[in-house]
Amino acid sequence: MYPIVTFTNYLIHKFNHRLKRNDAAVTTIEYYLTNGPDCETTLELYESFLEAWYELNLKEVRFECQTAKLEHVQEKENFDKNTMIAVVLLSASNDATSILLAACLKTIGKLQNEVVNYFHNTLGTDLSGRRRQEHIVPVQSIRSEHLFEINAEEISQ
Template sequence: ATFIQKQQSLESFIDEIFEDEQRYPLLNFFNVTTFHTSNPLDEFILKIQNLPYADKTYPVTTYLLKRLDDCMNIQYLYSIVVFINYLIEKFNHRIKRTDAISIRIMYYLTQDAERDITRKLFDDFLDAWYALTLEEVRYGCQTFKFKRNLPKEKYAENTSIAMLLLTSSRDETMLLSACLKTIADLQNEIFNYFHNTIETTTRTKRKRVRLQSIRS
């Protein structure tokens, strides 16, 4: 069915109220795809690639598909940020830098009074951290190779808490900050592309992530 929303706004696109099946033939693709399709995303990408003027008909979709590998990392941002924010509130300048460097994460997972909460948030963080497919990350003018030298099961016992506290230090502890900045920039690029491509009157304020410093 065709349902044309008179007032075109950001909410219309997000809520999928604005529909025109003749102009957008793939609008209901994932609703009508049957279970015999083993990988509907691959089939959808193939249909988009074979569709004339796809860049004009589905500008945001084609933009995302061209950067799909990078965009997939955005889904892991939430679990990482939740755990980092938890640590920031937990310590809130109450830990010395020397202690943060020497104490391993495992201590807070086994000995700390809030270990049950910490463990749950850490497990979600760890799954997200090792699911990232970034090759390099940037913070300002600095570029870092995104490498995880430890196997996942050894991370907690071999990583200091300092690695998870956002700092302005120009050393390996910058990796997390650079990772968050890179994913946030990618998310902002998508957001800006959407607003530059789809005409809306909605104004959105940009939010910035506050960096946490560890006192020396």
């Protein structure tokens, strides 16, 4: 989740109302990876984003009353050539391109919270839930030190 949030936050900061929605809907990600003074930074963050995006194995995600399917129809290598920048920009609009990213972030955040709550409840370390409330971090404010990272290799040790 962290690379996805980092990349989207970077794009929000970079474009901050300077990119029209209509332009974003017709301009590929590739254009922004190869043009501009900071394209190296954009490319680095994009590559991390892409790895994380293609590791998502969610079939369907929901945002408010809308449902979106997460289908990786593009090959990973061609994602930047075939995907418009609007898909990776968080936006308040209700079009399909905006909803997918927001729904994925909401779903991943919810799943992560469920894992943390499970461990707190199982270990009995925070029965009142007060300690968890103190450590709530909004998704867009997440930093690497907020991450709870665990993988199959670590579990099997």
